[in-house]
Amino acid sequence: MQTRRLGKDGPAVSVICLGAWPIGGGMGVIPDDQAIATIHASIDAGANFIDTAEGYQTSEGVLGKALRGRRDEVFLATKLTGDHSLEHMTQAIENSLSSLGTDYIDLYQLHSPRPSTPIEETMANLKKLRDDGKIRYIGVSNFSSEQHREAAQYGVINASQPRYNMLYRKPEEEILPACLELGIGVIPHSALAKAMLTGKYRPGHVFPSDDERFNKPEFENDVFIPAMLVVEKLLEWAGDHGHEGAQLAIAWTLAHPAVTSCIVGAKTPEQAIYNAAAGEWSLDENDMSEITEILGDFQLTRF
Numbered sequence: 001m002q003t004r005r006l007g008k009d010g011p012a013v014s015v016i017c018l019g020a021w022p023i024g025g026g027m028g029v030i031p032d033d034q035a036i037a038t039i040h041a042s043i044d045a046g047a048n049f050i051d052t053a054e055g056y057q058t059s060e061g062v063l064g065k066a067l068r069g070r071r072d073e074v075f076l077a078t079k080l081t082g083d084h085s086l087e088h089m090t091q092a093i094e095n096s097l098s099s100l101g102t103d104y105i106d107l108y109q110l111h112s113p114r115p116s117t118p119i120e121e122t123m124a125n126l127k128k129l130r131d132d133g134k135i136r137y138i139g140v141s142n143f144s145s146e147q148h149r150e151a152a153q154y155g156v157i158n159a160s161q162p163r164y165n166m167l168y169r170k171p172e173e174e175i176l177p178a179c180l181e182l183g184i185g186v187i188p189h190s191a192l193a194k195a196m197l198t199g200k201y202r203p204g205h206v207f208p209s210d211d212e213r214f215n216k217p218e219f220e221n222d223v224f225i226p227a228m229l230v231v232e233k234l235l236e237w238a239g240d241h242g243h244e245g246a247q248l249a250i251a252w253t254l255a256h257p258a259v260t261s262c263i264v265g266a267k268t269p270e271q272a273i274y275n276a277a278a279g280e281w282s283l284d285e286n287d288m289s290e291i292t293e294i295l296g297d298f299q300l301t302r303f
Helices: 032-044 059-066 086-100 119-131 145-152 175-182 221-240 245-254 269-278 285-295
Strands: 003-005 012-014 016-019 049-051 075-080 105-110 135-141 159-161 262-265
Touching: 012 016, 016 032, 016 269, 032 059, 032 269, 059 086, 075 086, 075 135, 086 105, 086 119, 105 119, 105 159, 119 135, 119 145, 135 145, 145 175, 221 245, 221 285, 245 262, 245 269, 245 285
Parallel strands: 016 049, 016 262, 049 075, 075 105, 105 135, 135 159
Antiparallel strands: 003 012
């Protein structure tokens, strides 16, 4: 598995990161033994960077079970989902450490901006956690370029998690350039556009009610049908190059110079192994030019 440095002075991490939202039940409940097997398959395939969050339902707990005896094999990231008050952060980090069965978090991230707490105060509290040995590196998620710059005034930020994929390229305008300038490693989430880019689902598909995609507006026909016209062309291009849609979505994301690692969810060991293998495909300048032509001006407002 290829590795890249996470931020200007951060550690080397695998270019594929296992996103643990699905194994926590975010896209439908799955048995613990299946989730654990998926985590182990990802680690064994070299994708030993794992991302979860306080708010990912049962994700931290099942990860804790999976990592018993294997904690030292992974670079473990989680996120502060709730408010950024000192009271909540103090309780949240202890909950995460307990659920994950560890005494430190490699990368602790702010899941989203919380303007009700001054970022200077939030960063000071994060640095205290780092000084206490409970976390090693600091990251943010879903921050604007301005919020990145403001937070970076008060401490080193190693990672940023924006929503970014072939159908949602808005971060290229300001967020990714800001991260490059600030020396922040980008680890995009939603790289597969909730599986829209895989071609697995077609307009009219009904997701179970416990799947986050149930009634999501992006999967309504007025959005999904025009998106699939583009996706079909991408699938054809990928096939002509000996690959599949999910592999193309991952490789395309990793081709951006700001990107360190691509976060990809998995619900089965087979998916985890497949995702890890996709990290070996590198797109060249000509490939990217052809893909850009296929994408044209089409973009979704969220994915």
